[in-house]
Amino acid sequence: MTRFEITILGCGSAMPTTLHNPTSQLVNLNEKLFMIDCGEGTQLQLRRYKARLNKLHSIFISHLHGDHLFGLPGLLATLALLGRTGDLHIYAHKEVELFLNPFLKYFGNQFPYKIIVIHLDPLHHQLIFENNAIRVFSFPLKHRIPTNGFRFEEKERPRHIKREMIDFYNIPLSKINEIKMGADFETSDGKLVENEILTTPPAPPRSYAYCSDTAYYPEMVPYIKGADLLYHEATYAETEHVRAKDTFHSTTRQAAEIARMANVKRLLIGHFSSRYNELDKLLNEACAVFPDTELADEGMKIVL
Structure with a gap:
């Protein structure tokens, strides 16, 4: 069976804390590394958890809030220092070029590799990457600005x-x-x-769905249905459901309801608000609805 592993590099929300790094993850699919989001300090996390940067295939940016994006310039510069020559594909909303172009104009003219930006569709379910072994889909979420979730799935293998x-x-x-x-x-x-x-028969194809940031949004269920693992933001406890609604985030119970409706096998919650020093309450609230729930944590590796 080929490798399918998720590493959590950061699972905090917008306000920096000493407990959690801003959002970023690595998906290892058959020794190709796909990064999801790139919050501030992500490249230090890559070093800390001994990720092989020469295996980085593509970067997927869910939306253009800083806690999902501010680590990107530093990482791009480091890849140049390491001598990367292969093209790097960045999947993001078209406005990302307003952020990247000034940086690349000033620093990137000597980069030994080419950056190719592929625009995400913020309104529709879309196949955005495919090779002979895997597919990656994007789909709309519900946040204050255009935001996409991602689903990584294996193709069915031969008998x-x-x-x-x-x-x-x-x-x-x-x-x-x-x-x-x-x-x-x-x-x-x-x-x-x-x-x-x-x-x-071959082993059933595995899949991983990533949903951050988003308000409670049952419309996403068809796109994540049956996933082996769902990562869903749970920024707030249920007592903060009014604030969650106002900020277009989710509560723990809402994340668990989505997991239950989608009939996923496991739920991983993250994007925790800086107001929580202890997370047991968040976990217990989610488990009351969807028992097979875990808390994300920096350095966690989940093998599918």
């Missing part, structure tokens, strides 16, 4: 052909890929051997 069946039926090498893709096999004497006899 596993049984070694003993290859020998027993003298299956030629040229037929193996067809059988892995579901074809039956006809022997030299005309006997048809069904695929289910020759193969075993």
Whole structure:
């Protein structure tokens, strides 16, 4: 099974604290690193948790608030110092260029790599990246400015052909890929051997959904349905539901309700307000609705 791992680099909200870094995560998919958001200090977190920066494939910015973006210039400069030459794709709303262009004009003319910005659609569900193994989708969230969530998912893998069946039926090498893709096999004497006899099913494809920042927004449920892991912001305790509504954030209970409606396997809550020094209350409120809930924490690694 290929690697599918999420590392939490930061899970705090807008106000800086000594307890949590601003938002950033790494998704390791088959040894390619995809960064989600890049709050201030993210590159120090990358060093702290020994991430291999030469494996960084792309960066996904959910929205253009500073706690999700202010670490980007420093990281881009560090990649240049490390001698990166391959193109770097940044997926973000088109206004990100108002932030990046002055920096790149002043500092980036000597960068040894090219930065390619791909604009996110803030209104529609969209496939934004695909290779032979994975797909990445973006979808709209509900916040004060255009904001997108992301879903990373494996493609369905070929079936596993049984070694003993290859020998027993003298299956030629040229037929193996067809059988892995579901074809039956006809022997030299005309006997048809069904695929289910020759193969075993692959492991189910895994998926990870990321939703931060957002108000309570049931409209996102179809886009995250059945995910193996959902990260959903839970900025406030339920007692602060009025403030959550006013600031277009979610409470712990609301995050858990979304997880329940989407029938995800596990829920990870984060983007904690700086007002909370202890997080047990937040966890207990979420677990009352969706028991399989965990608190995000810097350095946490979750293997799917």
